[in-house]
Amino acid sequence: MPLEIVIDDNSRIKLIKTQLEKSNSFVKPIKKESGSTIIRTNLDDIDQLSQYFPNETIRSYEIDSIIEKNTNTMIHDILGFTQMYFQDKLPVEKLNELLEHVPLKYSIYPPILLLNNSNKRSFDNDVWSGLLTPEYYHQLLKFLASNGNLTVVAINRPILEEGNLLRKPYNLEIIYSMEYPNDPTKLSRNDLWCQVKQNGIWQVWNPIYTMFSRGNIKEKKRILDTFPDVKNNDIVDLYCGIGYFSLSYLSMGCRNLFGFELNSWSIEAFKRGLKCNKNFGKSITNEGEPQGVHLYNENNEMSDQRLGEFRAKNNNNAKLRIRHINMGLLPSSEQGYPVAIEILSHHHNWVECPKVTLHVHENASIEEINGNVIQDRVISKLTHIAQVTKLNYQFQLIHLEKIKTFAPDVWHICLDIDVVNATTNHNIL
Ligand SMILES: C[S@@+](CC[C@H](N)C(=O)[O-])C[C@H]1O[C@@H](n2cnc3c(N)ncnc32)[C@H](O)[C@@H]1O
Numbered sequence: 097m098p099l100e101i102v103i104d105d106n107s108r109i110k111l112i113k114t115q116l117e118k119s120n121s122f123v124k125p126i127k128k129e130s131g132s133t134i135i136r137t138n139l140d141d142i143d144q145l146s147q148y149f150p151n152e153t154i155r156s157y158e159i160d161s162i163i164e165k166n167t168n169t170m171i172h173d174i175l176g177f178t179q180m181y182f183q184d185k186l187p188v189e190k191l192n193e194l195l196e197h198v199p200l201k202y203s204i205y206p207p208i209l210l211l212n213n214s215n216k217r218s219f220d221n222d223v224w225s226g227l228l229t230p231e232y233y234h235q236l237l238k239f240l241a242s243n244g245n246l247t248v249v250a251i252n253r254p255i256l257e258e259g260n261l262l263r264k265p266y267n268l269e270i271i272y273s274m275e276y277p278n279d280p281t282k283l284s285r286n287d288l289w290c291q292v293k294q295n296g297i298w299q300v301w302n303p304i305y306t307m308f309s310r311g312n313i314k315e316k317k318r319i320l321d322t323f324p325d326v327k328n329n330d331i332v333d334l335y336c337g338i339g340y341f342s343l344s345y346l347s348m349g350c351r352n353l354f355g356f357e358l359n360s361w362s363i364e365a366f367k368r369g370l371k372c373n374k375n376f377g378k379s380i381t382n383e384g385e386p387q388g389v390h391l392y393n394e395n396n397e398m399s400d401q402r403l404g405e406f407r408a409k410n411n412n413n414a415k416l417r418i419r420h421i422n423m424g425l426l427p428s429s430e431q432g433y434p435v436a437i438e439i440l441s442h443h444h445n446w447v448e449c450p451k452v453t454l455h456v457h458e459n460a461s462i463e464e465i466n467g468n469v470i471q472d473r474v475i476s477k478l479t480h481i482a483q484v485t486k487l488n489y490q491f492q493l494i495h496l497e498k499i500k501t502f503a504p505d506v507w508h509i510c511l512d513i514d515v516v517n518a519t520t521n522h523n524i525l
Pocket residue numbers: 261262263334335336337338339340341356357358359362394395396397424425426431
């Protein structure tokens with residue numbers, strides 16, 4: 097049974113709620129009971145919870161009492177809906193059993209309600225047998241989004257290894273579609289485009305063919321807030337995906353954005369994202385792309401050649417002002433280190449733009465971060481590549497951002513590394 101925390105010290109309420117929210121364990125609503133505050137969780141390991149909150153009393157609660165009957169408290173989640181939907185249709189014991197297996201974690205990416213994969217809290221459980229009717233799903237979607245923009249229910253199965261490099265979540269399973277209520281397999285998977293607005297920027301993707309990470313929102317905001325000198329300079333994104341970061345650079349008014357991406361579905365999504373953002377006010381060229389946006393559905397190893405072609409065709413061979421290079425491949429962007437250095441050595445104008453910032457995404461353990469191991473490793477690899485190509489580049493770590501943790505003590509980080517060309521600096525002096 098799930099656990100709730102009895103809090104007597106009011107000054108601890110906010111802290112406990114925030115900590116639970118961070119781990120997606122907080123369950124609404126907060127209740128009062130004889131002067132104490134009760135915060136509910138979806139956790140059931142009493143030892144673990146008591147370790148986190150040794151000053152509070154931890155106890156279990158009956159899941160069917162989550163919704164306050166005869167009050168106006170509405171819980172906008174699947175649990176709350178399921179209780180209401182079945183409470184007059186099923187005996188109490190059966191309903192309680194069902195509620196033990198309601199999916200608690202999900203994302204709303206219109207038109208899809210995307211359920212996290214779970215062994216216990218899953219519609220896969222036998223307890224649901226015969227109950228998951230088209231009517232249940234239809235009402236559930238209407239309950240979660242009264243504006244009607246949810247029409248599909250899907251389960252996010254883990255990504256299979258073969259799809260991993262391109263980050264394709266091949267294993268997404270559609271279990272209900274309003275269009276084809278009796279046979280969701282008829283839904284055209286290729287026409288399924290989700291969209292969300294983050295930091296005022298629309299992003300579009302097809303969840304069958306491209307993964308989307310909601311957790312990157314803070315990192316995108318950091319880019320938007322930290323680097324005002326993007327404006328009128330050029331950006332290279334070696335792993336542009338659906339434009340997670342590239343769209344932010346475009347919204348900041350960069351002059352040229354060169355994006356490389358192997359996954360054709362991500363490139364298509366990127367183009368749809370541009371349209372949703374009204375092309376950031378840019379005019380459309382004869383090639384049909386917004387002015388300054390250059391997307392290449394190919395390996396970033398082609399970037400040296402493509403930038404050369406661009407310069408020859410459009411720029412009178414003038415060098416570029418590459419202010420940022422984004423390198424967002426996990427678990428490591430190492431493949432991109434020599435690529436980034438090569439394009440800087442051939443195409444960058446160090447006089448007009450004396451500093452380039454690399455954004456190097458990596459996975460690293462907390463020990464590697466605290467001991468400066470990952471920082472030193474990345475800088476020394478970059479330095480080595482530059483040295484063997486006889487380039488006098490200096491690399492300086494200016495910031496390490498911990499983006500998110502997805503396994504105990506393993507972090508997705510971004511290293512901001514400034515590159516200067518010591519030879520050019522010397523010549524200028
Ligand atoms: C972790 S995803 C992140 C993409 C992007 N930063 C985003 O947030 O949408 C990495 C992307 O790099 C692409 N990719 C991997 N290796 C590549 C390569 N050598 N050249 C171009 N794209 C590549 C994959 O298809 C995937 O979409």
